[in-house]
Amino acid sequence: MTEVLTLEGVSLRRDGNSILSGIDWTVNADERWVVLGPNGAGKTSLVTIASARMHPTEGTVRVLGETLGEADTQDLRTRVGLSSAALADRIPDDETVRDVVMTAAHGVTGRWREEYDTIDEERADALLAAFGMSGFAEREFWTLSEGERKRVQIGRALMTDPELLLLDEPAAGLDLGGREELLAALSELAGDRRSPAMVMVTHHVEEIPTNFTHAMLLRDGAVVASGSLRDTLTSVNLSEAYGMPVRLHAYEGRWTARRG
Numbered sequence: 608m609t610e611v612l613t614l615e616g617v618s619l620r621r622d623g624n625s626i627l628s629g630i631d632w633t634v635n636a637d638e639r640w641v642v643l644g645p646n647g648a649g650k651t652s653l654v655t656i657a658s659a660r661m662h663p664t665e666g667t668v669r670v671l672g673e674t675l676g677e678a679d680t681q682d683l684r685t686r687v688g689l690s691s692a693a694l695a696d697r698i699p700d701d702e703t704v705r706d707v708v709m710t711a712a713h714g715v716t717g718r719w720r721e722e723y724d725t726i727d728e729e730r731a732d733a734l735l736a737a738f739g740m741s742g743f744a745e746r747e748f749w750t751l752s753e754g755e756r757k758r759v760q761i762g763r764a765l766m767t768d769p770e771l772l773l774l775d776e777p778a779a780g781l782d783l784g785g786r787e788e789l790l791a792a793l794s795e796l797a798g799d800r801r802s803p804a805m806v807m808v809t810h811h812v813e814e815i816p817t818n819f820t821h822a823m824l825l826r827d828g829a830v831v832a833s834g835s836l837r838d839t840l841t842s843v844n845l846s847e848a849y850g851m852p853v854r855l856h857a858y859e860g861r862w863t864a865r866r867g
Protein backbone atom coordinates (compact mmCIF):
# COMPACT_ATOMS: atom_id res chain seq x y z
CA MET A 608 0.00 0.00 0.00
CA THR A 609 1.27 3.48 -0.84
CA GLU A 610 1.25 5.97 2.01
CA VAL A 611 0.28 9.44 0.81
CA LEU A 612 0.04 11.12 4.21
CA THR A 613 1.63 10.25 7.54
CA LEU A 614 1.45 12.22 10.77
CA GLU A 615 3.50 11.07 13.75
CA GLY A 616 3.07 12.69 17.16
CA VAL A 617 1.75 15.89 15.58
CA SER A 618 0.88 18.76 17.90
CA LEU A 619 -0.03 22.35 17.11
CA ARG A 620 -0.05 25.27 19.51
CA ARG A 621 -1.06 28.87 18.89
CA ASP A 622 -0.95 31.70 21.44
CA GLY A 623 -0.29 29.19 24.22
CA ASN A 624 -3.38 27.13 23.27
CA SER A 625 -3.18 23.50 22.26
CA ILE A 626 -5.04 23.09 18.96
CA LEU A 627 -3.87 19.58 18.03
CA SER A 628 -2.12 17.09 20.27
CA GLY A 629 -0.43 13.75 19.67
CA ILE A 630 -1.99 13.00 16.28
CA ASP A 631 -0.85 9.80 14.58
CA TRP A 632 -2.48 9.19 11.19
CA THR A 633 -1.73 7.36 7.97
CA VAL A 634 -3.69 7.79 4.74
CA ASN A 635 -3.02 5.31 1.93
CA ALA A 636 -3.54 5.95 -1.78
CA ASP A 637 -6.73 3.89 -2.11
CA GLU A 638 -8.43 5.33 1.00
CA ARG A 639 -11.20 7.94 1.27
CA TRP A 640 -11.36 9.50 4.75
CA VAL A 641 -13.98 11.59 6.47
CA VAL A 642 -12.91 13.75 9.43
CA LEU A 643 -15.67 14.61 11.91
CA GLY A 644 -15.73 16.51 15.18
CA PRO A 645 -17.39 19.43 16.96
CA ASN A 646 -16.68 23.09 16.21
CA GLY A 647 -13.13 23.95 17.21
CA ALA A 648 -11.99 20.30 17.36
CA GLY A 649 -9.07 21.06 15.03
CA LYS A 650 -10.35 19.64 11.72
CA THR A 651 -9.37 22.60 9.53
CA SER A 652 -5.99 22.87 11.27
CA LEU A 653 -5.35 19.19 10.55
CA VAL A 654 -6.26 19.57 6.86
CA THR A 655 -4.13 22.71 6.55
CA ILE A 656 -1.13 20.78 7.86
CA ALA A 657 -1.94 17.86 5.52
CA SER A 658 -1.97 20.31 2.58
CA ALA A 659 1.60 21.39 3.42
CA ARG A 660 0.37 24.95 4.07
CA MET A 661 1.17 24.91 7.79
CA HIS A 662 3.84 23.23 9.90
CA PRO A 663 3.06 21.53 13.21
CA THR A 664 4.66 22.74 16.44
CA GLU A 665 5.83 19.19 17.14
CA GLY A 666 5.94 15.90 15.30
CA THR A 667 6.65 14.65 11.81
CA VAL A 668 4.47 15.09 8.72
CA ARG A 669 5.13 13.27 5.46
CA VAL A 670 3.06 14.30 2.46
CA LEU A 671 3.47 12.24 -0.71
CA GLY A 672 6.78 10.92 0.57
CA GLU A 673 8.20 14.38 1.38
CA THR A 674 8.85 15.45 4.97
CA LEU A 675 7.49 18.90 5.84
CA GLY A 676 10.34 21.19 6.80
CA GLU A 677 12.73 19.42 4.42
CA ALA A 678 10.81 19.51 1.12
CA ASP A 679 10.00 22.38 -1.25
CA THR A 680 6.41 22.99 -0.12
CA GLN A 681 5.52 25.03 -3.25
CA ASP A 682 6.14 21.96 -5.38
CA LEU A 683 4.32 19.76 -2.89
CA ARG A 684 1.24 22.00 -2.85
CA THR A 685 0.59 21.48 -6.55
CA ARG A 686 0.46 17.74 -5.86
CA VAL A 687 -2.20 18.17 -3.17
CA GLY A 688 -5.66 19.40 -4.23
CA LEU A 689 -7.37 21.57 -1.62
CA SER A 690 -10.89 22.95 -1.51
CA SER A 691 -11.59 25.19 1.48
CA ALA A 692 -13.51 28.33 2.38
CA ALA A 693 -10.24 30.17 3.09
CA LEU A 694 -8.99 29.44 -0.42
CA ALA A 695 -12.32 30.41 -2.02
CA ASP A 696 -12.20 33.76 -0.19
CA ARG A 697 -9.00 34.59 -2.05
CA ILE A 698 -10.57 34.23 -5.51
CA PRO A 699 -11.06 37.67 -7.10
CA ASP A 700 -14.75 38.50 -7.68
CA ASP A 701 -14.39 39.09 -11.41
CA GLU A 702 -12.45 35.87 -12.10
CA THR A 703 -14.19 33.70 -14.69
CA VAL A 704 -15.23 30.22 -13.67
CA ARG A 705 -12.80 28.63 -16.15
CA ASP A 706 -9.93 30.70 -14.75
CA VAL A 707 -10.82 29.76 -11.17
CA VAL A 708 -10.18 26.14 -12.14
CA MET A 709 -7.27 26.75 -14.51
CA THR A 710 -5.17 29.03 -12.27
CA ALA A 711 -4.70 26.07 -9.89
CA ALA A 712 -2.12 24.86 -12.45
CA HIS A 713 0.14 27.68 -11.21
CA GLY A 714 -1.06 27.57 -7.60
CA VAL A 715 -2.55 31.09 -7.82
CA THR A 716 -6.10 32.36 -7.23
CA GLY A 717 -6.22 35.22 -9.75
CA ARG A 718 -5.18 35.03 -13.41
CA TRP A 719 -2.40 37.47 -14.23
CA ARG A 720 0.62 36.91 -16.44
CA GLU A 721 1.00 33.15 -16.15
CA GLU A 722 1.12 31.17 -19.39
CA TYR A 723 -1.58 28.58 -20.03
CA ASP A 724 -1.73 26.07 -22.85
CA THR A 725 -4.75 24.80 -24.76
CA ILE A 726 -4.34 21.60 -22.77
CA ASP A 727 -4.87 23.56 -19.53
CA GLU A 728 -8.07 25.07 -20.90
CA GLU A 729 -9.27 21.68 -22.08
CA ARG A 730 -8.60 20.13 -18.68
CA ALA A 731 -10.40 22.96 -16.87
CA ASP A 732 -13.40 22.56 -19.21
CA ALA A 733 -13.41 18.77 -18.72
CA LEU A 734 -13.44 19.22 -14.94
CA LEU A 735 -16.25 21.76 -15.17
CA ALA A 736 -18.19 19.26 -17.29
CA ALA A 737 -17.53 16.47 -14.77
CA PHE A 738 -19.19 18.58 -12.08
CA GLY A 739 -22.12 19.71 -14.26
CA MET A 740 -20.73 23.23 -14.76
CA SER A 741 -20.05 23.25 -18.52
CA GLY A 742 -22.35 26.15 -19.28
CA PHE A 743 -20.72 28.37 -16.69
CA ALA A 744 -17.08 28.63 -17.92
CA GLU A 745 -17.33 32.30 -19.00
CA ARG A 746 -19.38 33.46 -16.01
CA GLU A 747 -17.78 35.53 -13.25
CA PHE A 748 -17.29 33.40 -10.14
CA TRP A 749 -19.14 35.83 -7.86
CA THR A 750 -22.37 35.39 -9.86
CA LEU A 751 -22.61 31.67 -8.99
CA SER A 752 -24.84 30.17 -6.34
CA GLU A 753 -23.18 28.60 -3.30
CA GLY A 754 -23.73 25.09 -4.69
CA GLU A 755 -22.26 26.03 -8.07
CA ARG A 756 -19.23 27.59 -6.37
CA LYS A 757 -18.60 24.44 -4.35
CA ARG A 758 -18.55 22.34 -7.51
CA VAL A 759 -16.15 24.74 -9.22
CA GLN A 760 -13.86 24.64 -6.18
CA ILE A 761 -13.65 20.85 -6.31
CA GLY A 762 -12.91 21.06 -10.03
CA ARG A 763 -10.13 23.51 -9.18
CA ALA A 764 -8.75 21.15 -6.52
CA LEU A 765 -8.51 18.42 -9.18
CA MET A 766 -6.86 20.64 -11.85
CA THR A 767 -3.29 19.50 -11.14
CA ASP A 768 -4.30 15.83 -11.12
CA PRO A 769 -3.35 15.66 -7.42
CA GLU A 770 -2.29 12.53 -5.59
CA LEU A 771 -4.17 13.68 -2.48
CA LEU A 772 -7.47 15.58 -2.47
CA LEU A 773 -8.48 17.52 0.66
CA LEU A 774 -12.03 18.85 0.91
CA ASP A 775 -12.84 21.05 3.90
CA GLU A 776 -16.62 21.16 4.37
CA PRO A 777 -17.48 20.88 0.66
CA ALA A 778 -21.24 20.67 1.34
CA ALA A 779 -21.45 23.56 3.84
CA GLY A 780 -24.22 26.02 2.97
CA LEU A 781 -25.85 23.86 0.31
CA ASP A 782 -29.58 23.20 0.12
CA LEU A 783 -30.87 19.63 -0.02
CA GLY A 784 -30.73 19.38 -3.82
CA GLY A 785 -27.28 20.96 -4.01
CA ARG A 786 -25.96 18.68 -1.27
CA GLU A 787 -27.32 15.55 -2.92
CA GLU A 788 -25.89 16.52 -6.32
CA LEU A 789 -22.50 17.21 -4.80
CA LEU A 790 -22.55 13.96 -2.82
CA ALA A 791 -23.41 12.02 -5.97
CA ALA A 792 -20.37 13.55 -7.71
CA LEU A 793 -18.12 12.86 -4.71
CA SER A 794 -19.42 9.28 -4.39
CA GLU A 795 -18.56 8.67 -8.04
CA LEU A 796 -15.11 10.22 -7.57
CA ALA A 797 -14.51 8.16 -4.43
CA GLY A 798 -15.54 4.96 -6.20
CA ASP A 799 -13.17 5.49 -9.13
CA ARG A 800 -9.88 3.63 -8.63
CA ARG A 801 -8.04 6.30 -10.64
CA SER A 802 -9.04 9.02 -8.16
CA PRO A 803 -6.55 10.39 -5.66
CA ALA A 804 -6.65 9.56 -1.95
CA MET A 805 -9.38 11.72 -0.42
CA VAL A 806 -9.87 13.42 2.95
CA MET A 807 -13.14 15.26 3.55
CA VAL A 808 -13.97 17.35 6.61
CA THR A 809 -17.63 17.61 7.47
CA HIS A 810 -19.93 18.44 10.37
CA HIS A 811 -22.65 15.99 9.41
CA VAL A 812 -22.70 12.22 8.96
CA GLU A 813 -25.45 12.85 6.38
CA GLU A 814 -22.75 14.39 4.16
CA ILE A 815 -20.51 11.32 4.00
CA PRO A 816 -20.53 10.17 0.36
CA THR A 817 -20.93 6.48 -0.36
CA ASN A 818 -17.63 4.74 -1.24
CA PHE A 819 -15.80 6.49 1.61
CA THR A 820 -13.73 3.94 3.48
CA HIS A 821 -12.26 5.46 6.66
CA ALA A 822 -13.11 7.95 9.42
CA MET A 823 -11.32 10.00 12.05
CA LEU A 824 -13.23 11.55 14.94
CA LEU A 825 -11.60 14.49 16.70
CA ARG A 826 -12.39 16.22 19.97
CA ASP A 827 -10.39 19.05 21.53
CA GLY A 828 -7.52 18.49 19.11
CA ALA A 829 -7.12 14.80 19.92
CA VAL A 830 -8.21 11.63 18.11
CA VAL A 831 -11.24 9.94 19.68
CA ALA A 832 -11.33 7.13 17.11
CA SER A 833 -9.74 6.45 13.74
CA GLY A 834 -9.83 3.58 11.26
CA SER A 835 -12.21 1.84 8.89
CA LEU A 836 -15.57 3.60 8.55
CA ARG A 837 -17.40 0.49 9.74
CA ASP A 838 -15.41 0.25 13.00
CA THR A 839 -15.04 3.98 13.65
CA LEU A 840 -18.40 5.49 12.80
CA THR A 841 -20.42 4.17 15.73
CA SER A 842 -22.92 5.68 18.16
CA VAL A 843 -20.43 5.14 21.00
CA ASN A 844 -17.58 6.96 19.26
CA LEU A 845 -19.79 9.82 18.03
CA SER A 846 -21.18 10.23 21.55
CA GLU A 847 -17.64 10.55 22.90
CA ALA A 848 -16.57 12.98 20.16
CA TYR A 849 -19.60 15.27 20.60
CA GLY A 850 -19.87 14.91 24.38
CA MET A 851 -23.53 13.87 24.28
CA PRO A 852 -25.44 10.68 23.56
CA VAL A 853 -25.72 10.22 19.79
CA ARG A 854 -27.69 7.55 17.95
CA LEU A 855 -26.43 6.67 14.49
CA HIS A 856 -28.43 5.00 11.74
CA ALA A 857 -27.11 3.53 8.50
CA TYR A 858 -29.31 3.21 5.44
CA GLU A 859 -28.17 2.14 1.98
CA GLY A 860 -24.60 3.35 2.45
CA ARG A 861 -25.59 6.70 4.01
CA TRP A 862 -25.90 7.78 7.65
CA THR A 863 -28.06 9.93 9.87
CA ALA A 864 -27.42 10.86 13.50
CA ARG A 865 -29.46 12.43 16.27
CA ARG A 866 -29.33 12.87 19.99
CA GLY A 867 -29.73 9.45 21.64
Ligand SMILES: Nc1ncnc2c1ncn2[C@@H]1O[C@H](COP(=O)(O)OP(=O)(O)OP(=O)(O)O)[C@@H](O)[C@H]1O
Binds near residue numbers: 621
Ligand atom coordinates in the same frame (compact mmCIF):
# COMPACT_ATOMS: atom_id res chain seq x y z
N1 LIG B 1 -4.04 31.03 14.19
C1 LIG B 1 -4.71 30.67 15.31
N2 LIG B 1 -4.45 31.30 16.48
C2 LIG B 1 -5.13 30.93 17.60
N3 LIG B 1 -6.07 29.97 17.64
C3 LIG B 1 -6.36 29.34 16.50
C4 LIG B 1 -5.71 29.66 15.28
N4 LIG B 1 -6.21 28.85 14.32
C5 LIG B 1 -7.15 28.08 14.92
N5 LIG B 1 -7.25 28.38 16.22
C6 LIG B 1 -8.15 27.75 17.21
O1 LIG B 1 -7.94 26.36 17.12
C7 LIG B 1 -9.13 25.64 17.34
C8 LIG B 1 -9.35 24.67 16.20
O2 LIG B 1 -9.68 25.41 15.02
P1 LIG B 1 -10.06 24.67 13.66
O3 LIG B 1 -10.54 25.72 12.72
O4 LIG B 1 -8.94 23.79 13.25
O5 LIG B 1 -11.28 23.76 14.16
P2 LIG B 1 -12.44 23.07 13.34
O6 LIG B 1 -12.62 21.71 13.93
O7 LIG B 1 -12.14 23.11 11.89
O8 LIG B 1 -13.66 24.00 13.70
P3 LIG B 1 -15.04 24.31 12.90
O9 LIG B 1 -15.79 23.01 12.89
O10 LIG B 1 -15.70 25.32 13.78
O11 LIG B 1 -14.69 24.81 11.54
C9 LIG B 1 -10.23 26.69 17.50
O12 LIG B 1 -10.50 26.86 18.87
C10 LIG B 1 -9.62 27.95 16.89
O13 LIG B 1 -10.11 29.12 17.51
